[in-house]
Amino acid sequence: MISTTVRGASKPWLLLLPLVLFLSAFFLVPLVQVAMMSVTEPEPGFGNYAHLAEDALYLQVFLNTFLTALGVAVCCLLLGYPLAYLMAQSSPRVAALLMLLVTMSFWTSFLVRTYAWMVLLGNNGPVTALLALLGWDPAPHLLFTRFSSTLAMVHILIPYMVMSLYSVMKRIDPALLRAAESLGAKPWSVFRQVYLPLSAPGMVNGATLVFMICLGFYVTPVLLGSPQEQMVAGLIGTQIEEFLDFGQASAMAMVLLASTLVVLTVYHRRFGLDRLWG
């Protein structure tokens, strides 16, 4: 009886085994393969990476990706903050209801949401029609622009931001706000001097999550974005589907992975990775 307990407790890592096996077979092995391909296709050496560094087009795409991801993160923050604030101030019932509404978009298929945006923003769609009705002439092209892909990505990623913010805001002691008020702070000062700084970790968490997910986003930018302003993931797809250039595509994938790891490392150095998920 006792020996069983001791033996069971002494090897808790055994519980990890199924997951480790699964990830090894379906993630780690393919990843190593991609890394190998990036230095062996079409010929051994670092030619693919050199090519990436030399060609201004690739640089432009990477820059474009970073700027889009940054834009999405900022939009998510601006839209998500008031909502998360409202949730944190509400009664548990109302907060739960709002959370349900926010996460509702999680349950709808990714692809369906993206196509829905295509219908809404298309040239014959309701948004364009409305703008034309309001006297916008000629009616703007909304679809296949950076605007439409950013909008759709904000829509998809905002729950991450709201949840990051909410989990931090919920832990702000209301006594601190009362204390600030009793010490002479007007409502705006209470927010600016106490609430905002204390919610900053949530802002950083949410922005980091959204930014990193956005870096590798494929479907939405490809379907809704401007073909002239491709993002990295989309370009990798094109390289494989149209040019069968597995080596170049693999090298770009590795650089993208490295970029994400750099962001994570910076975050970890500054805040500690264990706090990222709230």
Add this chain to the structure above:
Amino acid sequence: MPDRYLQVSALTKSYGSVTALGGVSLDVEKGEFVTLLGPSGSGKTTTLMIIAGFETATSGTVEIGGRSLSNIPPHARNIGIVFQNYALFPHRTALQNIMFPLNMRGVPAAEAERKARAMLDLVGLSSYGDRWPKDMSGGQQQRIALARALVFEPSLLLLDEPLGALDKSMREQMQIEIKRIQKSLGVTTIFVTHDQSEAMTMSDRIAVFEQGRIDQIGTPQEVYRRPSTPFVARFIGDSNLLPGIVLDPEQGLVRTEHFGLMRLPDRLKTATGAKVTLMLRPESIHLAGMMDTRGGDTERMNRAEVNVHTVVPYGESTLLIGRSGGSDLRIRLRAQEADGIGSGASLKLLWPAAAVHAIPTA
């Protein structure tokens, strides 16, 4: 009538059908230290929060220096508050915390820092200005919170169970410390606690709360020696409460069920046959052999005999619980006096009439 600086008049507070405050009135003099004492849910914290402006009274008024606070928001009331868990801003250092109220009042940075440093000196933490709250002990955080609540020279200081989270020795140290600082600044202070010993040691006056009302307001000695209700007698200190019937109000004689005839120090205002509760503090009871009665007025002594069934040593004193008839009597003796008294011992006791206080029973 002393000049009333803080005037709380007929405060009531209801949450739906639940009455949290049922008419609380309290006048406080300038510079006075008044404690609101009572069990949790008795309305003391609600009263404090109404004074601070975080709760709105259903009816009643609060005035400071003759000025009504009714329509003044908390940030404009100029009241310093020390919260139960200190509520220091975690993203500001100790010094920055103390400077906060000055920043909010537009005091120039240099002057704000000078004043904040002076407060750090006053609370004895001169070298802790750059510490973060999380790197300070509970007692140190407490002092910073106190300094922050006092640095802007508030018209009133409110302390909401500020010592609850401290360990016993730190609590006693802070009691003395808070009292010293309060005296040196002369700030009018309302202190909320459920700890009667804190209330006794710190207060000029104590207001004892029971179920949304104040049972009694008085100096620590008054509420201890002459409680106006059985609740106050039970809540403050240890006591024996003996039900009795007035036999002779002129002579101060009351008949109790289990301890016979009891002599009281004064004549009673109640009529013959009225029901009263007699309060007798355990420490005013003596062993018959030990007390020198020759010089005293033996006529005014009360006597009883009990069988001890419980002995609880407290170090400096010993609590004995004895039984007579159907009733227990708690007796507190100095430890040496109680030496050799064990469970089952029979004791002859006596106590002066002056030790007995009659509480009218409604």
